[in-house]
């Protein structure tokens with residue numbers, strides 16, 4: 001590498017955080033960024049309110065992919081450094097404006113911020129002068145202060161930086177500031193999105209998948225492994241526990257009326273996930289449930305499932321409709337994998353007339369009658385951890 005060639009500026013999200021929280025936020029954000037940039041040779045520096053990343057031109061796409069997956073930044077932009085003289089700043093602004101115009105923008109405005117009060121021009125004067133220079137150099141590139149197609153940002157801090165319109169970041173909180181959660185990850189569309197939303201609130205996500213081979217084929221398991229990997233791209237890696245649930249499902253199938261199977265299976269999943277969660281020091285369970293989406297997701301049925309959870313159950317999608325969940329899934333890149341046609345649940349657990357408003361006392365009695373304790377212990381002890 002012949003020295004760093006590309007420079008990026010990253011803006012922190014959630015600027016409302018104050019004091020110690022803010023310092024923790026920034027520390028965790030910087031650590032996450034460094035981990036995600038591993039192998040790119042990029043370097044990270046921090047100044048008041050900003051992070052700067054420099055990398056070689058060959059690594060810029062890899063770095064941009066990292067910025068687009070980094071929780072905790074409100075935006076990022078390719079930037080250029082300038083000497084802190086009026087002349088250098090103006091020349092760099094014209095260069096940046098030219099880049100924006102060549103990229104298709106037809107109008108612009110200039111925004112300036114100056115924290116270095118020793119610089120001879122104030123923000124307003126910087127804006128006016130740069131605006132004049134740009135229109136002189138490119139008369140067809142019009143100033144539009146209300147809805148410009150490009151914004152030329154000039155920042156005069158301990159150094160001077162110029163950048164065009166910033167790309168939107170994921171926002172949210174850096175992964176790791178909100179403790180750990182155990183995601184019940186099926187091969188469906190919803191649960192990966194649920195995990196993503198919790199990661200964006202700063203949670204480190206662990207996942208568990210209940211596999212019932214041969215009722216569910218190995219391809220279904222592979223699909224979940226793949227989803228965990230995609231999710232891990234945003235969540236600083238997701239550790240996946242694959243639990244063989246065949247014997248548990250068999251016992252439920254043989255020991256309960258068909259219409260109760262789904263409710264009892266969900267109860268067993270919550271039970272088992274709670275044990276795994278404790279082992280990973282997780283503080284909550286996370287599911288992809290959305291109220292009323294399917295028969296198992298009524299408030300009564302969720303109450304039955306939750307009665308076997310020994311940690312709070314987070315349901316970030318509870319008020320989302322399917323269409324907006326799908327939109328998110330497409331955006332984060334899990335949708336294509338989620339719709340691969342492998343069953344994540346065998347047919348007996350989707351009975352034609354499932355119980356829709358399960359009574360908790362009845363559910364509890366049926367569940368106790370199944371005596372799942374030792375089967376669940378066995379399932380946990382044999383669970384496979386990936387990676």
Ligand code: ATP
Nearest residue numbers: 184185186188189190191208209210287288289296
């Ligand atoms: P998804 O799209 O996430 O599969 P779904 O709409 O299919 O959800 P259900 O089948 O009722 O809904 O599952 C509800 C939630 O239970 C899922 O979002 C997931 O969190 C959890 N879950 C279901 N099946 C499994 C499984 N085999 N392993 C782990 N978690 C599961």
Ligand code: MG
Nearest residue numbers: 186187188344
């Ligand atoms: Mg499902």
